[in-house]
Every structure is written in C-alpha cells, then in structure tokens.
Amino acid sequence: MLTEFHIGIDDTDSEKGGCTTYTATVLFQELFSRGFKPSDFPWLVRLNPNIPWKTRGNGALAVHFFVEEGQIEEVQRVGMEIVEKTTVASPSGTDPAVAFLKGQVPTVLREYSTRALHDVLTVRDARTVARRANAEIHALMGVRGVIGSLAAIGAGLDSVEHTFEIIAYRTRENLGSPRRIDHASVKLMSVKYENKTFNNFDPESGRVLISPHGLDPVLLGIRGYSPQDVLSAFNDLRLCEEIERVMIFRTNQGTNAHLGKMRRTVDLKPHQSGAVTGRVDDMPRILRGGHVIFPLSDDSGLIDCAVYRPTGSLAIAARDLLPGDRVRASGGVRGLRRGRPTLNVERLEVIHLAEKVEHQNPACENCGGRCESMGRGQRLRCKKCGQRNENASKIPVRQERHLQPTIYIPPPRARRHLTAPDSRPRNVFQQVARVDEFQIRAEDYN
Numbered sequence: 001m002l003t004e005f006h007i008g009i010d011d012t013d014s015e016k017g018g019c020t021t022y023t024a025t026v027l028f029q030e031l032f033s034r035g036f037k038p039s040d041f042p043w044l045v046r047l048n049p050n051i052p053w054k055t056r057g058n059g060a061l062a063v064h065f066f067v068e069e070g071q072i073e074e075v076q077r078v079g080m081e082i083v084e085k086t087t088v089a090s091p092s093g094t095d096p097a098v099a100f101l102k103g104q105v106p107t108v109l110r111e112y113s114t115r116a117l118h119d120v121l122t123v124r125d126a127r128t129v130a131r132r133a134n135a136e137i138h139a140l141m142g143v144r145g146v147i148g149s150l151a152a153i154g155a156g157l158d159s160v161e162h163t164f165e166i167i168a169y170r171t172r173e174n175l176g177s178p179r180r181i182d183h184a185s186v187k188l189m190s191v192k193y194e195n196k197t198f199n200n201f202d203p204e205s206g207r208v209l210i211s212p213h214g215l216d217p218v219l220l221g222i223r224g225y226s227p228q229d230v231l232s233a234f235n236d237l238r239l240c241e242e243i244e245r246v247m248i249f250r251t252n253q254g255t256n257a258h259l260g261k262m263r264r265t266v267d268l269k270p271h272q273s274g275a276v277t278g279r280v281d282d283m284p285r286i287l288r289g290g291h292v293i294f295p296l297s298d299d300s301g302l303i304d305c306a307v308y309r310p311t312g313s314l315a316i317a318a319r320d321l322l323p324g325d326r327v328r329a330s331g332g333v334r335g336l337r338r339g340r341p342t343l344n345v346e347r348l349e350v351i352h353l354a355e356k357v358e359h360q361n362p363a364c365e366n367c368g369g370r371c372e373s374m375g376r377g378q379r380l381r382c383k384k385c386g387q388r389n390e391n392a393s394k395i396p397v398r399q400e401r402h403l404q405p406t407i408y409i410p411p412p413r414a415r416r417h418l419t420a421p422d423s424r425p426r427n428v429f430q431q432v433a434r435v436d437e438f439q440i441r442a443e444d445y446n
C-alpha cells in the first residue's frame with residue numbers, strides 16, 4: 001500500500017556555496033528518476049526572517065513522495081546521501097539537517113511550522129515536537145537545522161496561500177563566475193508577465209533581481225502565481241550559459257505569512273515577527289542617514305518603530321506620520337533600546353489619519369492685510385497699515401496630508417522573500433497544477 005512520505009531539509013549551504021533548494025532539487029529528481037511518484041511540488045518554506053543568525057533568507061525545503069512501506073529505507077538512504085553530498089560547509093557554521101515523516105502531517109507539526117514563521121524556537125523544542133509527531137530528525141553537523149527541516153514538513157503550503165518559483169541551476173564549472181543572462185530579456189519578460197510574476201526587477205534602480213550574486217549554484221529564480229506562469233516567463237529569457245537543472249517550487253514567498261500574527265506592544269520579544277496596531281505617539285524623528293523612528297502606543301505600552309532608508313517609499317511615508325495617526329506596523333522586533341522594544345517596519349498600513357492643523361495669523365480688522373506677530377507671546381500687528389489688532393488671535397487652518405490611508409511597502413529591491421507584492425491577485429492559493437506535468441529537462445535549454 002502506498003503512503004505519503006515527507007522529507008524536510010535545512011541549511012546545506014554557507015557563504016562558501018551550496019543552496020538548500022539545490023539539495024531538494026537533486027533529491028526530488030533522483031527519487032523521480034527511480035520511479036517514485038511525487039505527491040506535490042517541492043516546498044520552499046521561508047521561516048521567520050528576523051532571526052539574526054539566519055543570514056540568507058531562512059529557507060527550508062520539503063519534498064513529498066508516495067512510497068511503499070518496504071521502500072522507505074531506500075528513500076531515507078538516498079535522502080541522507082544527497083544531503084551529505086550537496087552540503088557546502090563553512091567554519092562559520094553549517095547545520096545541515098533532515099527530517100522524515102510518514103503519512104499525514106499531524107496538527108502538532110503544523111502548529112510548530114506556524115510558530116517557526118513568527119518566533120524564535122529552540123532545538124530542544126524541535127526534539128519534543130518531532131517525538132510527538134512521530135517524525136525522525138537527523139543533524140549532520142551542527143544541530144540548529146533540525147528546526148527548519150521539521151518546520152518545512154509542517155508548512156501545509158497546499159492548503160494555505162502560496163506562490164511558485166522556478167529556479168535554474170548552474171553547471172559546476174560556472175560556479176563563482178558572473179552569471180550570464182541577457183538583462184534586456186529579463187526586462188521584457190517582467191513587463192509581459194507583470195501581474196503573473198513578481199520581484200523580477202526594481203523599477204526605481206533598474207536592478208535585475210532574479211539572480212543572486214554569491215557562490216551558490218542558483219543562476220536565477222522567477223517568482224509568480226502559478227507554475228504555468230513561471231515556466232512561460234522562464235522560457236522567454238535569453239540565457240547565455242548552460243544550466244544543470246531546473247525545478248519549480250511551491251512556496252510561501254510573497255504572502256506575508258510571517259506578519260500574520262497580531263501582537264500587543266507589551267508582549268514583543270526580540271527577533272519575533274508580527275504586527276502591532278496602535279497610535280503614533282509623537283512626531284517621527286529623522287536620523288542621520290535618513291532612517292525614521294516613531295513611537296507607537298497601544299493599550300499595553302509603547303514601542304519605537306524604525307523604518308530604514310533603503311525601504312525607500314516606505315521610509316518617505318513614515319516621515320509624514322503625525323501624532324494621533326492610527327497605523328498597523330508589521331515587521332521584526334529588535335532588541336530593547338532604552339528599555340523599549342524597537343520594531344523594524346517592513347510594512348505600514350495607515351488606518352486613520354489625524355487632522356493636520358496649522359495656526360495662521362488672521363487678516364487685519366482695518367485693511368484686510370496680513371497680520372504678523374510682534375514677538376513671542378506678543379500681540380499681532382498689521383504688516384500693511386500697522387494697526388495693532390488687540391483681540392485677534394491665530395486661526396487654525398486644516399492642512400492637506402500627503403499620506404494616504406493605504407498600505408506602504410518597500411520597493412522590490414528592499415523586500416523580504418516573504419513580503420507580499422502589491423500586485424497580488426486574490427485566491428492565488430487555488431492552484432490545481434500537478435507536479436508531474438512540470439518535469440523540465442535542462443537539456444532543452446542548452
């Protein structure tokens with residue numbers, strides 16, 4: 001009897017190279033070529049991006065196959081071998097890990113995965129959850145990777161909002177050299193698939209965003225809303241180097257999955273992700289370098305919100321906030337500063353704008369000219385006829401606000417993997433595509 005078998009993988013890469021998506025692709029294609037039937041696309045699961053020791057996007061992977069009871073041992077052996085073979089370790093710490101789970105994903109594991117998007121988890125916690133979920137976890141070097149490998153299996157991407165990414169990998173001999181892709185073709189593709197793909201290109205800076213720059217084997221990745229779309233977009237590119245393999249992933253990128261948790265200011269702990277709704281408590285301060293800090297309060301307390309200059313339009317919007325504005329600020333919690341948590345803002349929703357009032361000098365009672373103040377706390381005198389207007393006082397005039405009651409996010413170049421683009425269509429999770437219809441041969445592109 002066939003049963004579903006899940007393999008979670010985390011952290012097979014380092015700054016010296018490798019990529020956990022590459023490990024998952026090699027494993028997927030190896031099992032596929034041995035005749036195993038996949039039950040879904042491999043999952044690329046981004047976890048809490050605000051954990052400082054996870055520098056490269058905090059992504060974990062899961063692959064899913066139907067296997068006979070008697071084949072489980074073979075699948076596990078292949079999994080371990082490929083993880084070992086594709087790991088590129090570095091002295092600064094690599095924690096490759098593999099998790100195995102047979103059958104349905106239990107609730108305890110799904111809940112664990114949700115926590116891994118928002119909180120800081122411990123290895124000890126992972127071991128407890130693995131035991132309760134009947135999952136096996138293996139750490140090959142350091143132990144930290146067991147958290148991600150387990151969380152990847154529990155992500156349930158087939159039943160929550162998700163997107164897709166097609167990734168093409170370089171051949172071994174090209175690793176480390178500049179990536180050769182025709183940039184004009186990326187721009188054309190980006191326009192043609194504007195509402196079907198996202199984050200290909202940063203319009204403000206003109207930067208192409210589909211390619212990384214490091215020693216890893218990723219030539220490029222295109223993100224979009226369906227496997228058909230990312231494949232067609234990929235077919236439109238002009239590549240100027242050979243590729244070793246191609247894979248389409250189901251992923252939680254571009255869904256804001258890490259920002260879904262509403263928190264009270266009093267509950268914020270370092271490195272958590274989430275959203276706080278409150279009132280802007282004072283004028284924003286603009287720091288040297290253009291970063292913006294504003295205090296935000298709710299019934300439970302007060303925090304500082306930091307909006308960094310590279311977030312572009314988001315930082316510019318934050319400068320225009322006024323005391324009394326009601327906003328929802330989402331992002332990651334940094335450590336305490338002067339006893340107060342700071343939230344690094346990745347998304348700002350302006351819910352209600354306070355009135356902006358400026359007090360202007362009134363018109364002269366005698367000639368209608370403009371009055372001016374004779375000094376701090378002094379009476380007003382007409383600029384034109386010189387009459388002192390004893391009883392006149394400044395009049396409040398409502399000013400226009402530049403800010404809109406809308407959602408502000410950074411430009412594509414400054415977004416997190418998980419940040420939802422503004423073009424996101426509705427019901428993107430209702431994808432019925434089957435993975436076996438998308439087996440892509442690298443030979444066809446070389």
Ligand SMILES: [Zn+2]
Pocket residue numbers: 364365366367368369382383384385386387
């Ligand atoms: Zn006058």
